[in-house]
Amino acid sequence: MQQPFSTLEIRGVEFHGPYDRDISQKEGTHQHDSLYPQVVPAAQLPRSVNDPEAYATLERPHSPQPPVIERKPVSTICGIQRRIFYITVVIVLLVIVGATAGGVEGALLVNHHNQETSPDPGGDSSTGVPSNNTVSKPGIANINVLSSSRLKSTNWTDAEGFAHRAVFFQDPYNSIIARRWDVQNTTWSTTNLTQIIKGPTTSLNPLPNTPLASAACKYNNTTIEVQLWFLTPNYSIRNVRLLSPTAHPEAWEFDNLNGATLRTMPGSDLDAAWQRCRLGDCIGNWLVAYQAPDGNINMANASHWVNAPNAVGRGGVADNSSLAITAQLDGVWADRVALVSESLTSATGGSMQKTGFNGAWDPDDGYLISDLPLPSPMLQFAATVMRNFTETLSLALLPNGTVTGDWWAQQWHSIPIVKFSGGPSALNFSAVSTSEDAMFYGMTNDEILEYSLDQLDPSSFVYVGRVFP
Template sequence: MERPHDLEIPSGRGDAIDGYGRLDKSTLVPVVDNSDSAIPEAVPWEYGKNEMPIARKDIRAANFGPIGEKKMRLGVDPSITPAAQPNTYVGATSKLSATNWTNPVDGTTHRFVFFQDPFNSMIVRRWNSTSGLWTTNNLTDIFSRTKNPVNVLTPSTPLASVSSSWFDRNELHIYYVAPDDVMTGAAIIDLVNKPDTWVYDDLGGATLTTFPGSQIAASWQRGYTSDSMGWWALAWQDKKNGAVRLANGTDFRNNKLAIPSVETAHGTSLALIPELYYNNNVNRLTMVSESLLSPTKGVIKKFTYQDLWYSDGRWLSKRNIPPPTDGVQFSLMRFDNWTLIYLLVLLPNGTITGEYFANGFKEVPTVTFADGPSDLNFTAIAGTEEASQPITTKTLSLTFDLVAWNMYISTFALGFFATLVATAPPFDSKQSVECTEQNALKRREWSALTENERKEYVSAMECLMKKPSRYAPGELPASDNYYTDFAAHHISVALNIHMSGIFLSAHRELLYLMEKSLHEKCGYSLDMGLPYWDWPEYLNKPLNESTLFDGSSSSLGGDGEHVQNQSAYVIGPEEAQKVKPVLKEGDTLPLGSGGGCVVEGPFANRTVYLGPFPITYSRAGLPEDWKEPNPHCFNRELSSTTLELLSNADAVKNLLDSTDITQFQARLNPIHRGGHLGVGGIGGQMADFFASPLDPAFWLHHAQIDRLWAIFQDQDPAERRYSYNGTGTFQNPAGTPEVTNSTVVPFGILGNDVTLEEVANPMEGRYCYRYV
């Protein structure tokens, strides 16, 4: 299936967004009252599935245990605590929203979590219960290419999401507030058949303005009378007078007063759920909002809709709730066939409290994690109950997986998925959560990825190639897109970052910046790192038959077209410096199987504008016009023979047996060059000393080099972590200073400058990744 950023995104809301009719009361199915039944155990935590790791700010998930335990649990193994993952970011003031939806066709549960990144883009993370994987989409990026862009969002915009299956309607909606305080939204209106097609939702043309600082709430509600709010409901605090109003999907313009302004604190938080009422009909709503007892004390009130809105009690009445301007947030849920109501409240000090109602108000379980009580300072909260299988009756098949609730005819497992965000340092600073093997982003070998994971990586790469360059107009005309910017920067610093004391460090950061771009710009799954290419594992058959280069849709594209009568590649003096002692000047390399343009698979028929640059430029320097476009095709010349000659298993073992960094670097040179020549041959981009990042294979090749350096460092961290050899100039000429921890490596438009000390440890500081 194509990824969303490759789709032609429909614009306009379409007929499916509004215009729904009312529900026929005769189709409603009675719900068994299980209020006296035992509360089942919580759904077990499954690490790798339910967690949603995010870097800088740490999105965590928790399940309720049995009520008697008075706690929420995160996992069962003290060694498993999902925490930060590098290269993915949550905005410092981002709110959260979460919802579940179960596919009525195949029973797969999809969990959606919405948040803003540090650039205020709208991000959605989706978990698939069948694959057990999270995927990511940048909605701001998707809609930026339609006539309804949502690419200008206020930081900390209120968020409210809702999803449901009802007969033939399977929909997901996300609502948010634009900078002019007007609510708007986006939707998937056919989750079964078009699960990746987002459309703009203009709320039926209604202009609904929100009170600054307030929150919004959304819920599905199935009413059966003309007075009942049907289909889905959206609540907000009106900017005009501070009253809380409620609209529904039938006609957002026909909204109603829910809570008068005299009952509501300005800037209130809101939460909304449907509620079971008499005759087992789902025909009322429960909402909570804030009222002020005094200028410094507040109270949370519960309101219920049944033909009209009324207040039926205070929640948390024994606790002094600070005014809403201090940032109180709600999560409201219903369990056990709608007989239990849960309210979680995130207080301004970052702690979570609450109550639940079951024959009276009782204290809600407190938040603890598998490794002990949480000392995290939470900044946002969202909740959704654990999904279950739909119940089929003789007359109707129902699946209710909603923003804060599930309804099933029989008792379902009492587990809820809460998403909690902890505070963290600003974007681009050091990790706030200790990096461990459990929470580190995993970079895996290419062949270990599933076919869909390989396709996702390829798609993200192709996405970067479609984004505009970050260079100012006229600054570097040959760099025509975001991806090519990496190659342009590599060219500009090639004579500093190769065969020098900063080679390993500079390329480690370059990999990180590419990985970060794939995640943030193109929706590459946040739990997937850059893959690496373990060369010796690919020597049992020709490269053009491997999963890397077989030309399939899950490969990095095929070989170049075969070029007849090529002359052998003779090792010149510049190349000899890179491949010694395996080869020397005057030796020849065997010809590969291609040599021409790549015409099969991903990246086929691609035109590049940088280069080619002969290796002699490493001695003579780049020409003055190197920044000008020189259009030519993307080509390759795969050679398993060259790869086996220079990058074989014995060479890798010998490399890792090095006793110090000087020996390691010397042994690495021919291995490093072998990967370039094994793909690029005589004239391919991968063999270009300057412009090799133009070939997407560059990133897997250098991830393998970074992996081997990390292994070497970990063999003796005390001696090798901050061990360097050489200067900051190509071939370390006499008179150039030796590099140290404080040596700075510039990255221009790609990112901030870094010191060698900052990039020395993949599991510390700005990084948190490991190779598996």
């Protein structure tokens, strides 16, 4: 890791509102925007929030009406009234025809689905290979996204200044899918990582509903690599990388963590960040946070994957805690990182806590979001930065599908309920993620939606469009 750095928070824009909370403040010096990395401005958002994507509506065929049987004079066939005889014959024929039609329709649907799941001739594909390990929520038959899928997103800027975003999730066939946004061409494209990375030693074989972690590395104003980490069924961390994300956006390949074997406890979360190098005179390091089998939160480092240092001891974090990492300023350089996790405060719940790196991993600023339930797959953390890393927004998806948060701007401001304006109604998120450019992604009702942070009101996100399908 880096030499010891200051843990001072940088003074941000003042905020006066209903979310203020009286917490001890740290002093800092506001630096000129040009001295540290820039966040993509709102002007470069992929689509106008005033003209959201229209949703396709499916017109369902009407059910056939039963035939009208006219009354006839009473007579018999084989001792049975003719009317009853014909009704019986019609019913038998309808049963036979219905069964035949159902079989044909089912075969056509299977064939159509197989065509949709096969690789696109151009290299993109939207679904994957069926897996016997697929796990879905009971009673939910998703066709686009694995109902228990986790969500992860990252962003980067190319050498020409164009913004790019990537959103990762699993489809109902357990494949890992990447949706990539190109702001220059204003398009989303789909890559099935499970389909394109195959081989005796490189098959992805992700854990169903695996946690995901992703980050992008930028050096000398050029993004040179994007990484994605996930878990296998034996709870080992594996990763894939994209070495030329702009020139060759489909060229994902397997990476082996320099031969290291990193095992997690069952139920461990993952998150990752690219730690920028002080003074910009080196490329920096990948960081991957996970919960080891002994319960400690370890922070694997690309400079020594095998010897992952301890970030939070077992006594200070709940088992299966959600995790989120953000970059932070140390003076004028965004080379610090902060980790949020859950600490139990009672037998029935806990609070989000922040741990920062200052030569060693130490508790920082106490508790953030309080009164959280016990860890579960439906309690998920996410964090992002604003105004050139001077402000931080930490979020928690609650089991009831709503989102709460805390916002740092000179002091912490509680956000009891995060608002989502525009777009579909009746949101019930099952997975959430944020990128470093303050974009929010949520999975709800078998689709993934995109929102941008309202810069005037950090308690609100504004609908941008549908990411998938």
